[in-house]
Amino acid sequence: MGMDSDLFCEGLVRRFGTNAAVDHVSLDVPSGTFFSILGPSGCGKTTLLRLLAGFDKPDEGDIHIRGQRMNDVPPNRRPVNMVFQHLALFPTMTVGDNIGYGLKRRKMPLAERRKRIARVLEQVGLPDLEHRNPQELSGGQRQRVALARCLVLEPTLLLLDEPLGALDLKLREQMKVELKHLQKQFGTTFVYITHDQSEAMVMSDQVAVMRDGRFDQVAPPEELYREPATPFVAGFVGDNNRLSGELVSVRDNLADIRLDDGVLVQGRVASDDLQAGHRAELYIRPESLVLSGDALSAGFSSMQAKVRTTLFDGANSRVEAESCGQPVYARLPQDGSAPRLPADSSIRLAWNPALARVFGADSP
Amino acid sequence: MKSSVSRLSLWLLLTPFLLWIVLLVLLPHLQMLRVSFQVRESWDTIAWGIEQYQNFFTESYYWRTFVRTGVMSLFTTFLTLIIAFPIAWYIARLARGRSKGILFLACLIPFWASELVRTYGWMILLRESGLFSSWLQALGWVDGPVEMLYNDVAVIIGLVYNGLLFMVVPLVTTLDGMDENLVEAGYDLGGGHGTVLREIVVPWAMPGIVSGCIVVFMLTLGSYLTPVLMGGKDSAWFTEQIFTQFITRFNWEQGAALGVLLLVLSSVIVWLGLKISGQSLRKVMG
Numbered sequence: 285m286g287m288d289s290d291l292f293c294e295g296l297v298r299r300f301g302t303n304a305a306v307d308h309v310s311l312d313v314p315s316g317t318f319f320s321i322l323g324p325s326g327c328g329k330t331t332l333l334r335l336l337a338g339f340d341k342p343d344e345g346d347i348h349i350r351g352q353r354m355n356d357v358p359p360n361r362r363p364v365n366m367v368f369q370h371l372a373l374f375p376t377m378t379v380g381d382n383i384g385y386g387l388k389r390r391k392m393p394l395a396e397r398r399k400r401i402a403r404v405l406e407q408v409g410l411p412d413l414e415h416r417n418p419q420e421l422s423g424g425q426r427q428r429v430a431l432a433r434c435l436v437l438e439p440t441l442l443l444l445d446e447p448l449g450a451l452d453l454k455l456r457e458q459m460k461v462e463l464k465h466l467q468k469q470f471g472t473t474f475v476y477i478t479h480d481q482s483e484a485m486v487m488s489d490q491v492a493v494m495r496d497g498r499f500d501q502v503a504p505p506e507e508l509y510r511e512p513a514t515p516f517v518a519g520f521v522g523d524n525n526r527l528s529g530e531l532v533s534v535r536d537n538l539a540d541i542r543l544d545d546g547v548l549v550q551g552r553v554a555s556d557d558l559q560a561g562h563r564a565e566l567y568i569r570p571e572s573l574v575l576s577g578d579a580l581s582a583g584f585s586s587m588q589a590k591v592r593t594t595l596f597d598g599a600n601s602r603v604e605a606e607s608c609g610q611p612v613y614a615r616l617p618q619d620g621s622a623p624r625l626p627a628d629s630s631i632r633l634a635w636n637p638a639l640a641r642v643f644g645a646d647s648p
Numbered sequence: 649m650k651s652s653v654s655r656l657s658l659w660l661l662l663t664p665f666l667l668w669i670v671l672l673v674l675l676p677h678l679q680m681l682r683v684s685f686q687v688r689e690s691w692d693t694i695a696w697g698i699e700q701y702q703n704f705f706t707e708s709y710y711w712r713t714f715v716r717t718g719v720m721s722l723f724t725t726f727l728t729l730i731i732a733f734p735i736a737w738y739i740a741r742l743a744r745g746r747s748k749g750i751l752f753l754a755c756l757i758p759f760w761a762s763e764l765v766r767t768y769g770w771m772i773l774l775r776e777s778g779l780f781s782s783w784l785q786a787l788g789w790v791d792g793p794v795e796m797l798y799n800d801v802a803v804i805i806g807l808v809y810n811g812l813l814f815m816v817v818p819l820v821t822t823l824d825g826m827d828e829n830l831v832e833a834g835y836d837l838g839g840g841h842g843t844v845l846r847e848i849v850v851p852w853a854m855p856g857i858v859s860g861c862i863v864v865f866m867l868t869l870g871s872y873l874t875p876v877l878m879g880g881k882d883s884a885w886f887t888e889q890i891f892t893q894f895i896t897r898f899n900w901e902q903g904a905a906l907g908v909l910l911l912v913l914s915s916v917i918v919w920l921g922l923k924i925s926g927q928s929l930r931k932v933m934g
Binding site: 433 | 827829830832833834835836837838839840843847848851852854
């Protein structure tokens with residue numbers, strides 16, 4: 285760990301004018317892992333990636349790759365390769381020449397080059413496509429060629445800039461799984477940036493959630509989902525309902541909150557700025573809410589809500605209800621247990637307090 | 649009914665173009681080709697023959713000027729490309745917003761004046777009593793006035809200047825459409841400046857390079873004023889020969905033959921250029 289990991293950055297800052305696009309970011313990516321940087325557009329993730337690739341220089345902080353300081357190393361001398369958002373395959377070269385471009389720069393003899401090209405094409409599942417032009421390939425095939433072009437160079441670090449964005453939904457789902465397998469197969473360290481939380485969650489060993497140039501939280505996907513460290517992460521990763529109210533008391537790591545309509549509910553304490561009498565916000569996921577007509581498990585919190593409409597979307601079907609003037613979503617189980625919910629009918633939504641997270645209203 | 653109407657409107661739309669091609673391009677050239685094979689036996693009798701073409705090959709002054717014009721036009725085209733490429737790169741890739749338009753305009757401004765005025769402008773700078781000569785004297789680098797006009801260098805300067813815009817425009821157009829990421833990918837995968845230029849930028853810009861070169865080469869080969877005004881006795885241009893035959897000597901048959909030869913030369917060189925660069929005329933002009 286630390287200086288020995290594949291990528292280690294400390295206090296990276298990149299300013300444009302007075303605005304810091306990357307604001308004191310530190311990260312540590314162990315060898316052979318899949319690291320994602322997840323954030324909304326404009327959060328600085330692309331700027332960060334360009335710093336790592338060497339297209340841009342940090343104003344402060346250091347970038348170390350396998351313990352070597354990289355700040356002053358130009359992009360063509362870094363053991364780092366990048367898969368661009370629009371892939372940037374060279375349109376004037378065949379697939380084979382695209383992949384051979386980097387090998388040729390290393391003065392590798394032609395015969396050896398041919399062998400490596402054929403092998404890497406085999407590995408990404410596109411055997412015998414050397415002589416095709418990139419324009420003749422499908423979106424998914426181009427994606428693989430872009431990957432092969434980098435992986436053939438056996439970089440320490442592979443940077444990926446939302447490469448799945450241009451694909452249609454079905455292919456994207458397929459490529460997600462495939463990317464993960466390729467990463468395992470090659471054992472290369474991947475740094476992947478995306479605004480799509482599902483991409484980050486499915487593929488990554490670690491995810492950093494980025495906002496306004498800073499990391500809010502760096503954690504494995506499941507922890508990010510279950511233990512979001514900030515209200516932003518709670519709202520950005522997965523769906524979440526936000527209920528605001530006044531904090532009544534805290535005991536045994538559980539917070540009692542009085543919602544604006546007077547109902548007393550409970551959730552787990554998630555930030556240390558909670559004070560009785562102050563405003564607080566409770567986050568509870570739609571899939572953690574149960575529709576309880578009658579039987580209520582012991583210790584569950586519950587509240588009344590008014591049905592607005594039901595949104596049918598197969599496994600993701602939800603009911604949209606209203607409580608204290610705020611919309612609340614709850615997942616509708618598709619195992620036949622969901623009741624009929626006509627508009628304006630009243631329902632009781634309940635949850636296990638251990639699954640709800642409570643933040644102070646002023647938490648970052 | 650409908651198809652005949654649409655066919656009629658298609659023909660009407662094509663008419664100006666066809667008139668242009670037939671009346672102004674095809675007919676004069678066919679006529680010139682015919683005249684070039686006419687041999688005047690006496691003042692009112694004409695026979696067919698290739699005497700004018702034989703003259704061209706036997707008279708060394710003709711074909712030497714011909715080869716010289718071809719070689720110097722190629723060199724001028726190459727020089728124009730070398731000078732225009734960085735300019736086009738700057739305009740297409742580095743300049744932003746307003747400065748882009750202003751730079752383009754700066755390339756266009758010389759063409760508000762006629763070729764004659766532009767050439768005289770260069771003469772004012774380069775002649776013995778001109779600006780450059782007096783500056784050199786003022787700096788004490790030379791003892792007496794220096795004549796920089798009336799030689800091949802002066803001709804090439806003038807021709808490059810005339811051709812620059814026609815090279816810059818197609819280059820800017822192709823370079824403008826190039827994804828910035830292609831260049832970055834070129835560096836990212838281990839290429840240096842030279843490699844990226846040679847393997848990525850130039851192949852991408854090839855259609856623009858070839859179309860610019862064709863236009864500049866044809867303009868240069870067929871230019872008349874600049875070589876006449878700025879060239880000396882030893883730097884004759886082939887167009888001057890054609891002019892002399894048609895106007896001074898009133899030998900239309902010989903002039904027509906020389907004109908046909910010039911047309912053949914430019915066609916052959918353009919064809920060779922397209923073959924060598926692996927481009928097709930459709931791709932380059934499309």
